Amino acid sequence: xxxxxxxxxxxxxxxxxxxxxxxxxxxxxxxxxxxxxxxxxxxxxxxxxxxxxxxxxxxxxxxxxxxxxxxxxxxxxxxxxxxxxxxxxxxxxxxxxxxxxxxxxxxxxxxxxxxxxxxxxxxxxxxxxxxxxxxxxxxxxxxxxxxxxxxxxxxxxxxxxxxxxxxxxxxxxxxxxxxxxxxxxxxxxxxxxxxx
Amino acid sequence: xxxxxxxxxxxxxxxxxxxxxxxxxxxxxxxxxxxxxxxxxxxxxxxxxxxxxxxxxxxxxxxxxxxxxxxxxxxxxxxxxxxxxxxxxxxxxxxxxxxxxxxxxxxxxxxxxxxxxxxxxxxxxxxxxxxxxxxxxxxxxxxxxxxxxxxxxxxxxxxxxxxxxxxxxxxxxxxxxxxxxxxxxxxxxxxxxxxx
DNA sequence: GTCTATATCGCGATAGAC
DNA sequence: GTCTATCGCGATATAGAC
Numbered sequence: 001x002x003x004x005x006x007x008x009x010x011x012x013x014x015x016x017x018x019x020x021x022x023x024x025x026x027x028x029x030x031x032x033x034x035x036x037x038x039x040x041x042x043x044x045x046x047x048x049x050x051x052x053x054x055x056x057x058x059x060x061x062x063x064x065x066x067x068x069x070x071x072x073x074x075x076x077x078x079x080x081x082x083x084x085x086x087x088x089x090x091x092x093x094x095x096x097x098x099x100x101x102x103x104x105x106x107x108x109x110x111x112x113x114x115x116x117x118x119x120x121x122x123x124x125x126x127x128x129x130x131x132x133x134x135x136x137x138x139x140x141x142x143x144x145x146x147x148x149x150x151x152x153x154x155x156x157x158x159x160x161x162x163x164x165x166x167x168x169x170x171x172x173x174x175x176x177x178x179x180x181x182x183x184x185x186x187x188x189x190x191x192x193x194x195x196x
Numbered sequence: 197x198x199x200x201x202x203x204x205x206x207x208x209x210x211x212x213x214x215x216x217x218x219x220x221x222x223x224x225x226x227x228x229x230x231x232x233x234x235x236x237x238x239x240x241x242x243x244x245x246x247x248x249x250x251x252x253x254x255x256x257x258x259x260x261x262x263x264x265x266x267x268x269x270x271x272x273x274x275x276x277x278x279x280x281x282x283x284x285x286x287x288x289x290x291x292x293x294x295x296x297x298x299x300x301x302x303x304x305x306x307x308x309x310x311x312x313x314x315x316x317x318x319x320x321x322x323x324x325x326x327x328x329x330x331x332x333x334x335x336x337x338x339x340x341x342x343x344x345x346x347x348x349x350x351x352x353x354x355x356x357x358x359x360x361x362x363x364x365x366x367x368x369x370x371x372x373x374x375x376x377x378x379x380x381x382x383x384x385x386x387x388x389x390x391x392x
Numbered sequence: 393g394t395c396t397a398t399a400t401c402g403c404g405a406t407a408g409a410c
Numbered sequence: 411g412t413c414t415a416t417c418g419c420g421a422t423a424t425a426g427a428c
Contacts, residue, residue, distance in 0.1 A: 009411085024308065028223045031404060044412045046405065082390075108304070111364075112220065147391050154372075154380050155389060161361040162354055168307070169353055176350075184350050192388035193351060194278075195343050205393085227422065240394045242423065 010048055013038055015101075018059045022104035026056055026113070056105070057118060063102035064125050067095055071132060081139035082146070082190075088136065089189075090182045092163045096170055097178035103167045133159060159189065206244055209234055211297075214255045218300035222252055222309070252301070253314060259298035260321050263291055267328055277335035278342070278386075284332065285385075286378045288359045292366055293374035299363040329355060355385065 016037045020029045031052050035042040049055050074087045096103050110126070113119040133156045140146035162185070170181060212233045216225045227248050231238040245251050270283045292299050306322070309315040329352045336342035358381070366377060 025221065025223070027221070028308070030402080032402085040412060041414085042404085043406080043414080047411060052404070112224070144391055146389050150384070150389055151380050154377070155384065157362070157365055158358055158381065158384060161364070162358045165357040165361050166353070168357070181350070184347050185354065188346070188351065188354060188385070188388070190388045190390040192384070192386045193342050193346055194386040195340055226420080228420085236394065237396085238422085239396080239424080243393060248422070 013045070013048055014055060014059055017055045018101040018105065021056060021059070021109070022101035026105060026109045053118065056113075059102060060105065060119070060122065063095075063099050063106075064121070066099075067091075068125065068128065070095075071129075075132065080145065081136050081143055085136045085140060086186055088132065089159070089163060089186055090179070093166065093170075093178040093182040093185070096164070096167045097172050100167055100170070100172060103164060107164055107167055129160070130156065162189075209241070209244055210251060210255055213251045214297040214301065217252060217255070217305070218297035222301060222305045249314065252309075255298060256301065256315070256318065259295050259302075260317070262295075263287075264321065264324065266291075267325075271328065276341065277332050277339055281332045281336060282382055284328065285355070285359060285382055286375070289362065289366075289374040289378040289381070292360070292363045293368050296363055296366070296368060299360060303360055303363055325356070326352065358385075 013034070017029070017034045020033055020037060023029075024033070029052075030042075031045055032042045034052075034055075035045050038045075049058075070091050071088060074084055074091065077084065077087075079087065106122070110119075110122050114123045134152060137146065137150075137152045137155055141148055141150070141152070166181065166185075170176070170178070172178075209230070213225070213230045216229055216233060219225075220229070225248075226238075227241055228238045230248075230251075231241050234241075245254075266287050267284060270280055270287065273280065273283075275283065302318070306315075306318050310319045330348060333342065333346075333348045333351055337344055337346070337348070362377065362381075366372070366374070368374075
């Protein structure tokens with residue numbers, strides 16, 4: 001990126017596309033929708049991008065790279081399993097706050113996109129994420145900070161789903177911060193809602 | 197329904213359509229997809245149904261009616277709040293087991309469909325469901341069976357999302373029954389995963 | 393109840409002018 | 411960098427034969 005200003009228009013268009021993909025779904029968003037929102041004609045988009053698919057690819061790749069780099073930082077620390085688990089949860093809610101469109105696209109369209117070679121990396125990232133969670137949960141049980149009678153696989157799916165699905169209702173800049181949501185969620189997850 | 201046999205073909209076609217809508221999304225499923233899966237040509241579908249939209253409408257309406265009738269039974273009982281809460285959770289996982297396609301369609305396409313007058317009842321049902329959950333949670337806090345320091349609205353969203361999103365990975369007839377999943381989920385929700 | 397044939401529309405993408 | 415103009419395709423839906 002020798003000249004960041006030169007890529008401004010390109011990034012602007014990607015942001016517009018991401019918002020539309022998130023709102024209407026990738027397949028239901030037309031290149032004309034994107035062009036309309038950008039105030040240009042559909043043909044003009046092809047000056048910037050090869051195809052609609054390329055736009056999506058660029059959006060998802062840069063987000064995933066950023067997210068997994070952040071995960072790697074947590075895992076490289078020498079915190080205990082429970083702390084790492086909390087940090088990964090917080091990181092995820094932060095990602096929803098900072099990149100709601102990217103998360104929504106991933107939530108809504110990843111299953112469909114995974115079938116294409118071009119988006120095979122989405123499945124790889126999902127596997128990688130699963131490995132991270134299962135590792136932390138196993139470590140938590142082994143070191144005695146988590147209950148021994150839980151089904152690790154099931155807990156993983158519940159955590160993953162509940163965290164990411166929050167993108168459907170969480171609004172950046174709203175009353176609740178991502179940190180508030182993470183606090184409440186970790187309380188429920190770790191201690192439950194039943195009165196002691 | 198004077199002659200249930202006469203409607204068999206119709207219901208067969210609706211089941212085929214529901215499975216495809218669930219798998220690929222409503223908008224991405226073509227009437228030709230449905231006709232192909234049924235072994236007929238696309239034009240022939242219009243002998244049975246007005247439109248693709250009518251098919252979806254019929255699928256969603258009958259499912260929602262059945263589900264909310266079941267909720268009403270639980271609410272009409274004189275169980276305490278915690279028991280009712282558990283029963284509603286179990287009922288929901290049972291719905292995923294028995295009507296996975298309908299649940300998946302609702303999960304994936306309701307936000308988009310809600311914008312159409314024809315599907316306005318989806319939003320009404322969502323409100324009704326919210327009312328049920330909030331009522332039970334409030335009652336639970338008031339009667340001391342739930343922690344007083346939880347954010348009722350947030351807990352509602354977590355429960356709703358986690359329960360229904362399970363349709364993405366739960367497989368009817370698989371190793372885990374819907375009852376197993378409900379057991380584990382209620383344990384996590386009520387007691388948490390942290391070691392005491 | 394399904395077929396053949398087709399109308400009409402909107403899609404992603406392209407070529408070349410400005 | 412955006413425009414005009416358009417291609418080829420596949421979408422929903424329809425009309426009438428069998």
